[in-house]
Amino acid sequence: MAVLQALKARQVLDSRGRPTVEVDAIASNGAVGRAIVPSGASTGRHEAIELRDSGSSRYGGLGVGQAVENVRTVIAPAVVGIELDDQAAIDAALVAVDGTANKGRLGANALLGVSLAVAHAAAAVRGEELFVHLNRLWKKRAKAEQGGSIAVEPTLPLPMVNMISGGLHAGRNLDIQDILIIPVGAENYSHALEMIVAMYRAVGGVLSEIGAESVLVGDEGGYGPKLRNNEQAFEVVVDAMVACGFEPGRDVAIAVDVASTHFFDPATKTYRLSEASLRAFDSGDMVDMLARWVGRYPIVSIEDGLAEDDWEGWKTLTERLGGAVQLIGDDLFVTQTARLERGIASKTANSILIKVNQVGTLSETLDALLIARRHGYRPVVSARSGETEDATIADLAVGTAAGQIKIGSVARSERLAKYNRLLRIEESLGPNAPFAGRATLAR
Numbered sequence: 381m382a383v384l385q386a387l388k389a390r391q392v393l394d395s396r397g398r399p400t401v402e403v404d405a406i407a408s409n410g411a412v413g414r415a416i417v418p419s420g421a422s423t424g425r426h427e428a429i430e431l432r433d434s435g436s437s438r439y440g441g442l443g444v445g446q447a448v449e450n451v452r453t454v455i456a457p458a459v460v461g462i463e464l465d466d467q468a469a470i471d472a473a474l475v476a477v478d479g480t481a482n483k484g485r486l487g488a489n490a491l492l493g494v495s496l497a498v499a500h501a502a503a504a505v506r507g508e509e510l511f512v513h514l515n516r517l518w519k520k521r522a523k524a525e526q527g528g529s530i531a532v533e534p535t536l537p538l539p540m541v542n543m544i545s546g547g548l549h550a551g552r553n554l555d556i557q558d559i560l561i562i563p564v565g566a567e568n569y570s571h572a573l574e575m576i577v578a579m580y581r582a583v584g585g586v587l588s589e590i591g592a593e594s595v596l597v598g599d600e601g602g603y604g605p606k607l608r609n610n611e612q613a614f615e616v617v618v619d620a621m622v623a624c625g626f627e628p629g630r631d632v633a634i635a636v637d638v639a640s641t642h643f644f645d646p647a648t649k650t651y652r653l654s655e656a657s658l659r660a661f662d663s664g665d666m667v668d669m670l671a672r673w674v675g676r677y678p679i680v681s682i683e684d685g686l687a688e689d690d691w692e693g694w695k696t697l698t699e700r701l702g703g704a705v706q707l708i709g710d711d712l713f714v715t716q717t718a719r720l721e722r723g724i725a726s727k728t729a730n731s732i733l734i735k736v737n738q739v740g741t742l743s744e745t746l747d748a749l750l751i752a753r754r755h756g757y758r759p760v761v762s763a764r765s766g767e768t769e770d771a772t773i774a775d776l777a778v779g780t781a782a783g784q785i786k787i788g789s790v791a792r793s794e795r796l797a798k799y800n801r802l803l804r805i806e807e808s809l810g811p812n813a814p815f816a817g818r819a820t821l822a823r
């Protein structure tokens with residue numbers, strides 16, 4: 381097998397027009413793998429540290445930022461010469477050369493760019509699709525599990541898709557960050573995508589009927605309308621289902637990313653919602669509100685219903701709703717095994733959002749996926765609000781048979797790069813391409 385011969389790093393722009401890191405990994409046989417690192421806006425406090433540059437050029441735009449410099453001068457000498465197929469050895473060297481618990485010395489973005497570019501290069505050396513290579517890495521780990529209980533064959537994920545945006549992604553027009561749909565009735569991935577496109581148009585239609593249509597599109601491509609309150613957003617989405625001829629709950633269900641860390645006030649331990657009557661909710665009030673929403677609307681999944689360090693509140697939430705609803709920890713778990721293990725031990729949440737740049741290497745991402753699967757926590761592979769044309773997460777979701785993916789809406793090209801990549805993967809897997817479908821949500 382080829383070894384890693386050289387790394388190139390540069391700044392390119394993300395979907396918010398900010399510089400991010402792109403890395404090329406060059407193999408000893410000349411093959412090249414490339415990855416671009418995404419970036420969040422509603423980041424969790426416990427995420428690995430990103431060394432983000434505002435840009436080192438005259439206009440504050442592109443240049444050689446700290447992360448790029450670190451790839452060139454510190455990281456490259458530590459990993460060049462290692463077998464490209466040995467992702468674990470490369471990632472261990474990355475973790476070691478950084479030497480900190482939160483990757484703050486060299487930057488999780490610098491490390492991740494290298495880690496993912498290496499996976500791309502290894503696939504290129506073999507002449508394989510990336511998802512096939514990632515599936516080999518996944519199988520190596522998952523097959524060691526007792527009884528072969530973990531899904532190992534490449535499987536297209538069920539998408540969870542942003543329709544209406546609020547929170548930090550759309551000028552705080554709503555408290556909730558995302559109202560999403562899951563096309564649970566889809567027969568296969570391309571059918572799911574058709575349903576999503578129909579729903580996106582229909583939500584736009586309902587918004588214009590009620591005079592709330594907005595030219596503003598949130599960072600992940602959801603509509604960003606001014607609405608009366610959070611509940612009106614659910615009503616708009618349910619009306620759109622009906623307009624499409626979908627049965628709410630049976631064909632299309634609702635998911636929510638409350639992203640509540642971002643309206644939690646740690647000093648008073650209260651959730652500061654914008655509606656005057658709801659201000660200063662404690663955890664119990666939040667759980668009551670979420671339970672009420674679940675009772676009224678076809679909600680099957682709630683992400684970050686409570687804040688990143690409100691473990692007590694999360695426990696109550698899980699006891700109340702965990703039997704019926706997928707409860708995803710994003711800011712809570714930040715794709716880190718230590719926090720996930722704490723959640724598993726205390727029966728907190730039942731699902732984990734998987735964001736590669738929250739942890740900083742591919743191997744640690746696979747660790748989080750494996751621990752989640754071992755304990756019945758459903759993984760949802762996710763993009764960030766700052767994205768690029770890089771579609772690695774599409775291959776990751778398929779290669780690890782994760783079951784679900786969250787990318788954003790179908791109205792922005794950095795999102796479509798992933799949806800379209802999944803269409804090509806579906807084609808390459810043939811007419812009966814395995815698709816996670818509704819079963820991935822079964823409780």
Ligand SMILES: C=C(OP(=O)(O)O)C(=O)O
Nearest residue numbers: 420421422423763764765
């Ligand atoms: C994708 C998300 O947003 P960000 O990338 O801003 O953290 C999220 O909160 O799930």
Ligand SMILES: [Mg+2]
Nearest residue numbers: 637639683710
């Ligand atoms: Mg989130």
